[in-house]
Amino acid sequence: MRTTSARRKIRPDDALARRPWHGTLREYDLFKELTVALVVVGLVTVVVSAVLGSPDDPSITLKSWAVAAPSDFVATATAELGGTSETAGYGPPYNNTPDATQKIGAFDPQTWSGVQIPIDTAKDFVIDPLSALPNPPTALKTWTGATDTKRTDWAAAYSDALVTAAGNNPAKVGTGDYGPVPAMTDALLLMAQQGALDGVLTARETFYNFDYTRSILFLGDGTYFPDLAASQHLTGEQWGMMNETGNTPGQSWLWLFSFWYQVEPFASAPNADLLVVLVMLVLSVMLMLVPLIPGLRDIPRWIPVHRLIWRDYYKRR
Structure with missing residues (x-):
């Protein structure tokens, strides 16, 4: 019986990985990084939360x-x-x-x-x-x-x-x-x-x-x-549903819901909750369908704010 030995073909990526590194070497202390990540960041989080965090008022029972x-x-x-x-x-x-x-x-x-x-x-x-x-x-x-x-x-x-x-x-x-x-x-x-x-x-x-x-x-x-x-000014006349006790900011993602309750005809409508829900539903559907709505999908071309944000990318192009 005749036997043959196949030699594994080395791909270019493997050949590059096998080359010895001749560049600059620098010590990397994994334990030090872990300490900074857990202890230092943890302390900063606790301090910032104590100063800027939400108040811990007792529950009303x-x-x-x-x-x-x-x-x-x-x-x-x-x-x-x-x-x-x-x-x-x-x-x-x-x-x-x-x-x-x-x-x-x-x-x-x-x-x-x-x-x-x-x-x-x-x-x-x-x-x-x-x-x-x-x-x-x-x-x-x-x-x-x-x-x-x-x-x-x-x-x-x-x-x-x-x-x-x-x-x-x-x-x-x-x-x-x-x-x-x-x-x-x-x-x-x-x-x-x-x-x-x-x-x-x-x-x-x-x-x-x-x-x-x-x-x-x-x-x-x-x-x-x-x-x-x-x-505590939580009735909706100031920040609406975004507000928390005192001057602490609340849930910012609710601002759009709260906004409609401050303007007519929603502010005085007896069915304001239903109207606001329907408006938000329509806006959500429009957001999902932006790529399909002519005119609305062209706004980024007319107001190219994204080109300012990623100006380095567009400069290279």
């Missing part, structure tokens, strides 16, 4: 609300019982309140989506939490045993009485036919001040309790949380 503004808490709980709060009349995805959705003619995506997170404000925010107490107040039986009309009358009467009371203080409310409402709201206030209400509203069947929807909605129905936002 139902407990802090109930302790700081008990009158507002009781008034909000009463509105939840009477079904007159903002959440109670929000519409989808929380409930089926008629004519509560934002729409443009027959275009009504909020209704189309349906109720995905059903919330009964009286049951979810007041009755169920009080029922979870080791010794639920006896006022619960009176409330659940009454008719819907009677419940509405009780809540409306107590809500009106709170408005006329000195400082809206529940302790200074005059006598009236309020039924079990004062006892229920007082029990819920005590529950919140002790910190138990936060845990009850976030408790679910799952092991991890990360659903704060009900807590946030309940908190937002009062005036305490919006007043805090106004005191």
